[in-house]
Amino acid sequence: MKKPFYDKILSFQRKLILICICLLPITTKAPTIKTDDCLEFKTKQQEVLYYLAAYELDSLWIAVFVTESGWNHDSYIATNYNNIMGMSSHKRxxxxGSYKSYAIYKSVQLAIYDVYLWExxxxxxxxxxFFDYLKRRKYNPREEYYTYLKQINVHKYEQQRFTIYPSE
Known part of the structure; x- marks a missing residue:
């Protein structure tokens, strides 16, 4: 049996919509966070805390940041590639780019935005x-990793979250 004319039009529209959806580029730009003044971060830690708050991510990501970047926030991956959360490279x-199995980001903001998209x-x-969530998502396969995360005092870092100074 022959399809009515309007069925052909609907079918064409559906195909067109699917083509448009598939061809739309995925944005690689994090949304702009509006602020009154340009901000000057005294430390990498303050920058991370600011963006975690701006994207409304769980404060326990601070523990992941400390674990992956080191207590002084000076791990090789964090300082050279802005990968402060230890995210693996899966064509994000x-x-x-990628370094070994880790993602490379142009900025700390993009790294945290990637965590936001991942969530x-x-x-x-x-x-x-939070810890069961990371295990379910296979963030890290080792059980010792989560034991270490639970020992980090996140509240100490949360107190510094809003001590960001406007640039002069």
Missing amino acids: PTQS QLNPRLDNES
Whole structure:
């Protein structure tokens, strides 16, 4: 049986929509965070805390930041490639390359925006703890990693979250 004319039009429109969706570029630019003044971060730590708050990410990501970047925030991956969270390289839209199995970012903001996208892609389940969420997402396969994360005093870092100074 022959399809009616309007079915052909609808079919064409559906195909056109699918083509448009597939051809739309994925943005590699983090959304602009509006501020009154240009901000000057005294330390990498303050910059990380600022963007974690701006993207409304869980404060326990601070523990991941400290674990991956080191207590002085001076690990090789963090300082040279802005990969402060130890995210692996899986053709992420925000990364600009890869080093070994780690993603390379142009800025700390893009690294944190990548964490935000990673969380949005597969959010936490109801009543799921942060650590169970990371395990489910296979963030790190070693159990000792999560034991270490739980020992970090996140509240010490949270107190410094809003001590960011406007540039002069």
